[in-house]
Amino acid sequence: MKGIVYKSTGSWYSVKAENGTFYDCRIKGKFRIGGIKSTNPVAVGDHVDFDIEKKGDETVGVIKHIDERENYIIRKSVNLSKQTHIIAANIDVAFLLITLNNPPTFTTFIDRFLVTAEAYHIKAVLLFNKIDTYNEDELLEIKFLAALYRKIGYECIGISAVTGKNIDKVKAIMKEKVTMFSGHSGVGKSTLINAIEPDLDLRTSKISEQHLQGQHTTTFAEMFDLSFGGQIIDTPGIKGFGVVEMDKEELGDYFPEFFERKENCKFNNCLHLEEPQCAVKEALENEEIAWSRYKSYLQILEGEEDHFRKDIYNE
Ligand code: GDP
Ligand code: ZN
Numbered sequence: 660m661k662g663i664v665y666k667s668t669g670s671w672y673s674v675k676a677e678n679g680t681f682y683d684c685r686i687k688g689k690f691r692i693g694g695i696k697s698t699n700p701v702a703v704g705d706h707v708d709f710d711i712e713k714k715g716d717e718t719v720g721v722i723k724h725i726d727e728r729e730n731y732i733i734r735k736s737v738n739l740s741k742q743t744h745i746i747a748a749n750i751d752v753a754f755l756l757i758t759l760n761n762p763p764t765f766t767t768f769i770d771r772f773l774v775t776a777e778a779y780h781i782k783a784v785l786l787f788n789k790i791d792t793y794n795e796d797e798l799l800e801i802k803f804l805a806a807l808y809r810k811i812g813y814e815c816i817g818i819s820a821v822t823g824k825n826i827d828k829v830k831a832i833m834k835e836k837v838t839m840f841s842g843h844s845g846v847g848k849s850t851l852i853n854a855i856e857p858d859l860d861l862r863t864s865k866i867s868e869q870h871l872q873g874q875h876t877t878t879f880a881e882m883f884d885l886s887f888g889g890q891i892i893d894t895p896g897i898k899g900f901g902v903v904e905m906d907k908e909e910l911g912d913y914f915p916e917f918f919e920r921k922e923n924c925k926f927n928n929c930l931h932l933e934e935p936q937c938a939v940k941e942a943l944e945n946e947e948i949a950w951s952r953y954k955s956y957l958q959i960l961e962g963e964e965d966h967f968r969k970d971i972y973n974e
Contacts, residue, residue, distance in 0.1 A: 684720030702745040756842030770955030777913035778903040820851035
């Protein structure tokens with residue numbers, strides 16, 4: 660049978676078969692996918708083949724095959740084992756919720772999210788939430804940010820999870836897609852999900868209520884069906900993406916506005932730092948590239964990786 664993994668506990672997987680029935684499945688034998696050593700070979704969102712085995716009165720599914728993943732997001736354990744944990748796979752759209760204040764979302768955080776989404780090959784959409792609370796100056800700032808990110812190819816929507824403004828646009832993007840929501844604690848993820856699908860009881864909301872952030876418990880993702888078609892992946896305790904390991908030369912490729920200019924740099928391995936005839940620096944001087952983006956680029960390039968990881972996972 661063919662199915663999709665909706666839930667993982669690390670040893671058991673809840674798989675929804677094509678006929679709509681959920682089966683408890685386990686794995687037999689070894690899986691090696693894409694050369695990654697992982698603590699959990701099967702991830703939420705995986706498309707799998709499984710067999711049904713009868714054990715007395717019980718029916719147990721055994722996963723035999725995992726389809727190649729379109730993409731996946733990982734988390735590296737903070738301890739010395741440096742084990743990789745695949746959080747979820749086959750994500751169509753990752754939304755980042757952004758607020759100017761309460762809490763502030765800095766452009767460096769947005770840019771790190773976008774770099775990681777590019778590296779993971781996941782479409783990212785920026786949602787500027789709490790639009791109902793901003794004064795004129797703040798609305799101008801949102802306009803400025805949205806224009807900045809739209810120019811480089813990212814869809815941006817101003818929304819209010821409370822008044823419902825533009826929630827229909829978010830739903831239209833989610834329809835028939837696998838989506839997930841990221842953002843700092845307090846940006847309104849649970850309020851938004853509740854506005855989109857009132858009957859969903861995601862752990863994300865419970866976690867923000869109970870203030871469980873910062874606890875280093877292993878959190879597993881879980882997938883839920885949406886009444887209007889599509890699925891949402893709940894990733895409690897994770898406000899963004901994991902770190903993607905990459906070469907310094909690769910980083911610029913994940914800034915679309917740098918990447919499109921790279922061929923005009925004198926050196927094909929240009930890091931856009933002090934090299935002569937750098938098309939990126941030139942565009943920066945001409946204000947065609949935003950300084951905030953370049954600043955984020957430098958920060959990531961300097962690679963305080965532990966700091967980065969902390970930034971992503973802890974509040
Ligand atoms: P989460 O931690 O990202 O899940 O954030 P919550 O959904 O718990 O929201 C944090 C606070 O912001 C709550 O008090 C919400 O009522 C409030 N909030 C969320 N979205 C909006 C919005 O669009 N407008 C206003 N005014 N408040 C919002
Ligand atoms: Zn350059």
